[in-house]
Amino acid sequence: MKLNAGIITKKLQETKKFYTEVLDFSVSFENEFYLLLHTPNHSAELSFLLPNHASQKPIFQSEFNGKGVYLTIEVENVDQVYEKLKKKSIPIEIEIRNEPWGDRHFAIVDPNNIGIDIVTYTKPEE
Structure with a gap:
């Protein structure tokens, strides 16, 4: 699948x-x-x-309203991706940080208002 x-x-x-x-x-x-x-x-x-494309049935016609969806992209080195996007002047919605549950991540937003969490998974805090 x-x-x-x-x-x-x-x-x-x-x-x-x-x-x-x-x-x-x-x-x-x-x-x-x-x-x-x-x-x-x-x-x-x-x-x-x-x-609203004529080739599509009604279930596939309504435009996304910009709320309620996010994407997570797992990368090997989140710090490297963060620096690359900062150099490109991409707005950072959530600055890079470590979470107690084991994420090192930051977030950006795409043109459709979809939050994109870019993460490298680490060990959770004890």
Whole structure:
């Protein structure tokens, strides 16, 4: 089984630019109403779809309202990714920090108002 989460948005081009230029995703497939992206190591995919497209059934037409969704991206070295994004002047929503449950992470927001938690998992505090 493989999971591909999808977001319905009018911001296909802004989203493509953000994920490819900020997070180094690549395009797996793209047409005028659909964008499929994959992580640098091809381990995960994320798709975006224009709202109210005639080719789609009603269940896939309503635009995402910008609330109630977040993504977590696990990386080997969160500090390295943090510094890279700071150098690109990407706004940081939550500054890098350690959590007692074992995360070292920071967060950014994509063009669709989706929070993205970028994390390296560490040992929980005793």
